[in-house]
Amino acid sequence: MNIRYIIKRAMQSVLLLFGVATVVFLLLRITPSDAALIMLGENANPEAVEILRESLGLNKPLYEQYFNYISSLLKGDWGVSIRSQRPALELVAERFPATAELAVFAMVLALLISIPIGIIAAIKKDSAYDSLSMMGALIAQSMPGYWLGLMLIILFAVGLKWLPSSGRGGWQHLILPGISLAFFLIGLITRLTRSCMLEVLQQDYLQTARSKGLSERVVMFRHALKNAMIPVITIVGLQVGALLGGAVVTEAVFAWPGIGSLAVVSIYQRDYPVVQAVVLLSAVVFVSINFLLDMIYQWIDPRITYASHGN
Amino acid sequence: MSRRSLNLVSLMLFLTLAMSFNTVAAQEVTVALGTDVSSLDPRISFSVPGESQLQTMYETLVGLDGKGNVLPKLADSWKLQADPPQITFKLRRGVKYHNGEPFDAKCVKYTIESIIAPDSKSPKKSFLAMIKEVDVVDPYTVVVKMNSFDRGLLRVLTLFPVIMPAKASQELGDKMSTTVIGTGPYKFEEYRAGEKLVVAVNPNYWGKKPQIQKITFRIIPENGTRLVALESGEAMMINNVPIDQIDRLSKLTNIEILAAPTARIVSLGLKTNRKPFNDIRVRQALNYAINKEELVKTILGGWAQVANSPLPPMCFGVDSTMKPWPYDPKKAKRLLAEAGYPNGLSIKFGSSAGRYLQDKQIAEAITGYLENIGVKTELETPEYATFISDVMKEDGKYDIFFLAWGYQTLDPNWGFTPLYHSKFAVRTGYNNPQVDKLIEKGRGIDNEQKAAKIYVEAQNIIWDDASMVWLYYQPDIIGISKRFKGINRTHGNEIFVFNEIYLQ
Numbered sequence: 001m002n003i004r005y006i007i008k009r010a011m012q013s014v015l016l017l018f019g020v021a022t023v024v025f026l027l028l029r030i031t032p033s034d035a036a037l038i039m040l041g042e043n044a045n046p047e048a049v050e051i052l053r054e055s056l057g058l059n060k061p062l063y064e065q066y067f068n069y070i071s072s073l074l075k076g077d078w079g080v081s082i083r084s085q086r087p088a089l090e091l092v093a094e095r096f097p098a099t100a101e102l103a104v105f106a107m108v109l110a111l112l113i114s115i116p117i118g119i120i121a122a123i124k125k126d127s128a129y130d131s132l133s134m135m136g137a138l139i140a141q142s143m144p145g146y147w148l149g150l151m152l153i154i155l156f157a158v159g160l161k162w163l164p165s166s167g168r169g170g171w172q173h174l175i176l177p178g179i180s181l182a183f184f185l186i187g188l189i190t191r192l193t194r195s196c197m198l199e200v201l202q203q204d205y206l207q208t209a210r211s212k213g214l215s216e217r218v219v220m221f222r223h224a225l226k227n228a229m230i231p232v233i234t235i236v237g238l239q240v241g242a243l244l245g246g247a248v249v250t251e252a253v254f255a256w257p258g259i260g261s262l263a264v265v266s267i268y269q270r271d272y273p274v275v276q277a278v279v280l281l282s283a284v285v286f287v288s289i290n291f292l293l294d295m296i297y298q299w300i301d302p303r304i305t306y307a308s309h310g311n
Numbered sequence: 312m313s314r315r316s317l318n319l320v321s322l323m324l325f326l327t328l329a330m331s332f333n334t335v336a337a338q339e340v341t342v343a344l345g346t347d348v349s350s351l352d353p354r355i356s357f358s359v360p361g362e363s364q365l366q367t368m369y370e371t372l373v374g375l376d377g378k379g380n381v382l383p384k385l386a387d388s389w390k391l392q393a394d395p396p397q398i399t400f401k402l403r404r405g406v407k408y409h410n411g412e413p414f415d416a417k418c419v420k421y422t423i424e425s426i427i428a429p430d431s432k433s434p435k436k437s438f439l440a441m442i443k444e445v446d447v448v449d450p451y452t453v454v455v456k457m458n459s460f461d462r463g464l465l466r467v468l469t470l471f472p473v474i475m476p477a478k479a480s481q482e483l484g485d486k487m488s489t490t491v492i493g494t495g496p497y498k499f500e501e502y503r504a505g506e507k508l509v510v511a512v513n514p515n516y517w518g519k520k521p522q523i524q525k526i527t528f529r530i531i532p533e534n535g536t537r538l539v540a541l542e543s544g545e546a547m548m549i550n551n552v553p554i555d556q557i558d559r560l561s562k563l564t565n566i567e568i569l570a571a572p573t574a575r576i577v578s579l580g581l582k583t584n585r586k587p588f589n590d591i592r593v594r595q596a597l598n599y600a601i602n603k604e605e606l607v608k609t610i611l612g613g614w615a616q617v618a619n620s621p622l623p624p625m626c627f628g629v630d631s632t633m634k635p636w637p638y639d640p641k642k643a644k645r646l647l648a649e650a651g652y653p654n655g656l657s658i659k660f661g662s663s664a665g666r667y668l669q670d671k672q673i674a675e676a677i678t679g680y681l682e683n684i685g686v687k688t689e690l691e692t693p694e695y696a697t698f699i700s701d702v703m704k705e706d707g708k709y710d711i712f713f714l715a716w717g718y719q720t721l722d723p724n725w726g727f728t729p730l731y732h733s734k735f736a737v738r739t740g741y742n743n744p745q746v747d748k749l750i751e752k753g754r755g756i757d758n759e760q761k762a763a764k765i766y767v768e769a770q771n772i773i774w775d776d777a778s779m780v781w782l783y784y785q786p787d788i789i790g791i792s793k794r795f796k797g798i799n800r801t802h803g804n805e806i807f808v809f810n811e812i813y814l815q
Contacts (some may be wrong), residue, residue: 043729257530
C-alpha cells in the first residue's frame with residue numbers, strides 16, 4: 001500500500017473536518033434567535049434574557065467564540081450542551097448506538113434484497129422480470145419517507161397489531177423503521193446494481209475468461225460481480241455515511257431516539273454545541289468511511305490509484 | 312410437515328413473539344408526552360411537560376389546590392412579612408429523600424441559593440430575582456429574605472424550585488442532571504434522553520402512597536405517532552391531542568378525551584409604539600373585527616372559552632363582570648376611517664406554527680377577518696425560535712403577532728409586569744403610566760384580596776385601551792384510556808399530577 005497516498009488522504013480528511021466545523025459554526029450563528037431566548041422564551045423579560053445570555057457566553061464576539069470552539073475541539077472538548085448542561089459529546093454518544101442500529105439494519109436488509117434482484121435483472125435484461133423489478137425499484141426510491149413510515153404504522157401497528165408503533169426496544173421495534181428507511185435504499189441499490197452489472201457483462205475480458213474454459217458460474221462471480229461491485233460499494237459506503245448522520249424523518253415518525261432527532265431538537269432550541277457535535281461526528285464517520293473505501297479499492301484492484309479513480 | 316403448514320407455524324411463532332412486546336404488568340402505566348425534560352436537574356430544565364415528569368419525584372415547598380389556593384407541601388406553614396420583606400417557612404418533619412438523606416432547612420437554602428447565585432446558569436434565576444438570601448433558623452425553620460417585598464414570591468414557590476438534597480447535590484455535582492434524588496411519591500429508575508423516563512413508587516413517601524407502581528414516560532414528538540401509541544394501547548395517556556382528531560378519537564370505545572381550561576390566554580400582541588397601532592382606534596378596530604365565537608367554534612371545536620378579560624378566570628383579581636369585545640365589523644371599518652385609513656391598510660402578522668394549539672390555523676382565520684375590514688395582512692409562520700426573536704425586538708417586523716401567555720401562578724402580576732408595564736413590555740412597547748403605577752402598587756400588597764381591587768382597576772384600563780386583541784383561553788386536551796383514572800392538573804392546568812392515578 002502506498003504510504004504517501006494514505007498520509008495525503010488523511011491530511012485531506014482533517015482539512016475537510018476543519019471546514020465542516022467552521023461552516024456549521026457560522027451557519028448556526030447567522031440564524032436568528034439563540035438558546036437564552038428559547039430557554040426563557042415566553043415568560044422572558046429582556047433583562048433576564050440578557051443575563052442568561054451573558055452567563056452562557058453567547059455575547060462574546062464571534063471570533064472569540066470561534067477561537068474557543070476550535071481550540072477546545074483540538075483538546076478533545078466538544079463543548080457543553082446549553083439545554084442540559086451536559087457535555088455535548090456525551091449526549092451524541094448516548095444516542096449514536098440507536099442511529100447505528102437502525103442504519104445497519106436498514107442497509108443489511110436493503111443489500112440482501114437489492115443485490116440479488118439487481119443482478120438477476122441485469123442477466124435477464126429486458127424480460128418481464130427486469131421491467132417489473134425496475135418499476136418496483138423506482139417506486140421504492142420515490143416514496144416519501146414520512147408518508148411511508150405512517151402507512152407502515154397504520155397497517156402493522158394499529159391495524160394488524162403485529163408490531164409496536166414507535167420507540168426503540170427489542171428487535172420488534174426495529175422492523176418498521178428499518179423497512180421504512182430501507183425502501184429508498186432498495187430502490188437505489190437495485191437499479192445501481194443492475195446498471196453496473198450490465199456494463200460489466202458487456203466487457204471483453206469476460207469473453208476471454210469463457211474462452212479459457214471457465215464455467216459460467218466462475219465467470220459471473222469471480223470476474224463480473226467483483227468488478228460490478230466497485231461503484232456499488234462506493235454508493236453504499238456514502239449511503240451508510242449519510243445514514244449514520246441520522247435519518248431525521250424516520251426518527252421523527254417512529255420516535256426513534258437517534259442523533260437525527262437530537263439534532264432537530266437542538267436546532268429548534270439553538271443548542272449550538274450539540275448541533276455542532278452531531279454534524280462534526282457525522283462528518284468524521286463519513287470521512288472515515290470514505291477513507292476505508294479507498295483502502296478497499298486499493299485491495300480489490302491495485303491498479304486503482306487516486307489519479308485513475310477520477311475523483 | 313408440508314411447506315404450507317411449516318409456513319403457518321412459523322408465522323404463528325413470529326406473531327406470538329411479536330406480541331410479547333405488548334404485555335403490561337397490572338399496576339404499571341405508560342404515558343406518552345410530546346416533549347422531554349431538557350435535564351433531570353430541575354434547576355436547568357425548562358419544559359412544561361418536563362415539569363410534570365420531574366414533579367413525580369421532586370417536590371416544592373408549597374403547592375396549589377384545585378381552586379388555586381396555596382397549600383402546604385414540604386412546608387407546613389408560612390408567614391409573610393412586608394417589613395422586613397420575607398417569608399418564614401416551617402418545614403414538614405420526618406421527610407426523607409430517596410437516598411435516606413433527611414429533608415431540612417439546609418436543603419431549602421442550598422437549592423434556592425444555587426439558583427440565584429451570580430454564576431448560576433439556571434433559566435429560573437430571573438424569576439427568583441426578588442430573593443436576597445435564605446437563612447436557616449433551625450432545621451425546620453427557614454426564612455426567605457427578599458430585596459423588596461414581592462407578593463408574587465409565595466406563588467412562584469408553588470411552581471419552583473423543587474427542593475433538592477443539599478448533601479447529595481453537592482457530592483454529585485454535575486451528575487444531578489442525569490439522576491434524581493427527591494422527596495416525591497416516585498423515585499428515579501431509568502432515564503434515556505429524548506426517549507423515556509421510568510419512575511417507580513417510593514415506599515417511604517411521607518404522603519399518601521400512589522397505587523400505580525411504575526410510570527414510564529415515553530417521548531413521542533410527532534402528533535400522529537403519539538396518537539397511534541394511545542390507539543394501539545402502547546400508552547394509556549397522551550398530551551396535546553390535535554383538535555381535528557378529537558371527533559375520530561371519541562368514537563373509539565376504549566379511549567376518552569379530557570379537556571380542561573388553562574390559565575393560558577391567547578391574544579394578538581400589537582406593536583403599540585408605532586403606526587398604525589399607536590392609534591387606539593386602530594387597536595379597537597381589530598378587537599371588533601374578529602368573530603371570536605366563530606373562531607373558537609370552527610377551529611377549536613368549541614373547546615375554548617372566548618376571552619372576556621386580559622386575565623384567565625382562574626386568577627385571583629379577575630373581573631368576571633367584563634364582557635368580550637363584540638363582533639362588529641362595521642364599527643371596525645368606521646374606526647379605521649376615523650383614524651385616517653378609509654381605504655384600509657397593510658400590516659405584517661407573525662405566528663408560530665405548531666407550538667400552540669391550532670396556532671397557525673387561528674392565525675390564518677384571523678387574516679380572513681382582517682381582510683374583511685380592509686386590513687391587508689401578510690402572514691408569516693417561521694419556526695418558533697426565529698419567530699420569538701423577532702417578537703422580542705421593540706422594532707420587530709411583525710405589526711401583530713400570536714401571543715400566548717400562561718398565568719401558571721394564578722397571580723395577575725405574573726403576566727401584567729412583563730406584558731403591560733412599560734419598563735418590561737418590549738414585545739408591544741405598551742406604555743401607560745397609570746397602568747405602570749397600578750402594577751407597581753399591586754406587587755407590593757401582601758394581601759391577595761386587597762391586591763385584587765388594584766388588579767380589577769388595572770385590567771379594565773388595559774382592556775379599554777385595547778392594548779392587545781384578546782382571543783380565548785387555551786384548552787389543554789389529553790387522550791386517555793378509559794381504564795386510566797385519577798389524573799389531576801395544577802398550575803393553570805398545565806402541569807399534570809400523577810400521584811393519584813389508578814387503573815380500573
